[in-house]
Amino acid sequence: MIHESISSLNTNLLAELTGRAIEAYPASAASIRKAHTMVLGGAVTLSAHEAFVESATTPGTYYRVAGQACSCPATTPLCCHRFAVALLRRYQAEESLPQPAPPARPKRYYAWLLGANELAVQAEAEATPGRYTLYYRDAVWAYNIPGDMLTLLGEVELSDLQRQADGDLVAKACGR
Numbered sequence: 262m263i264h265e266s267i268s269s270l271n272t273n274l275l276a277e278l279t280g281r282a283i284e285a286y287p288a289s290a291a292s293i294r295k296a297h298t299m300v301l302g303g304a305v306t307l308s309a310h311e312a313f314v315e316s317a318t319t320p321g322t323y324y325r326v327a328g329q330a331c332s333c334p335a336t337t338p339l340c341c342h343r344f345a346v347a348l349l350r351r352y353q354a355e356e357s358l359p360q361p362a363p364p365a366r367p368k369r370y371y372a373w374l375l376g377a378n379e380l381a382v383q384a385e386a387e388a389t390p391g392r393y394t395l396y397y398r399d400a401v402w403a404y405n406i407p408g409d410m411l412t413l414l415g416e417v418e419l420s421d422l423q424r425q426a427d428g429d430l431v432a433k434a435c436g437r
């Protein structure tokens with residue numbers, strides 16, 4: 262039996278895999294989020310050919326997941342227990358791989374109109390699909406901003422090199 266303790270989990274990797282699963286199964290987003298919480302809470306116990314997941318609603322009750330089947334009363338084959346087992350197995354597979362250096366991802370900049378002044382705001386994607394954290398002068402400026410809002414405000418995509426070449430976008434945009 263392999264049992265991941267909470268303290269040993271790479272929560273960033275788990276969150277990333279959860280995001281990927283939601284992208285692949287958008288209709289099951291709620292079940293996948295529940296599965297994420299279950300894995301974080303140590304509710305999943307794996308062995309080679311089966312797994313047991315403790316019920317979130319009835320602690321002390323364990324459902325057996327083997328292949329495509331789960332012993333829980335849910336009528337859907339895509340229950341949170343199966344997602345929890347799939348998530349932990351994928352996590353263990355990815356964690357055991359040598360981790361390549363993360364690719365330098367192009368940063369995205371947006372012009373944000375604020376009164377008479379224009380601010381150059383850097384947006385980075387959050388774990389929640391479609392949501393962005395905004396940075397202004399490298400400090401967090403706002404969380405949880407929907408992507409379509411940014412598009413409305415006018416997206417300017419620039420690489421870091423481009424940014425360096427451009428210098429201070431605020432000064433440039435506002436003539437300061």
Ligand SMILES: [Zn+2]
Pocket residue numbers: 324331332333334335340341342343
């Ligand atoms: Zn189930």
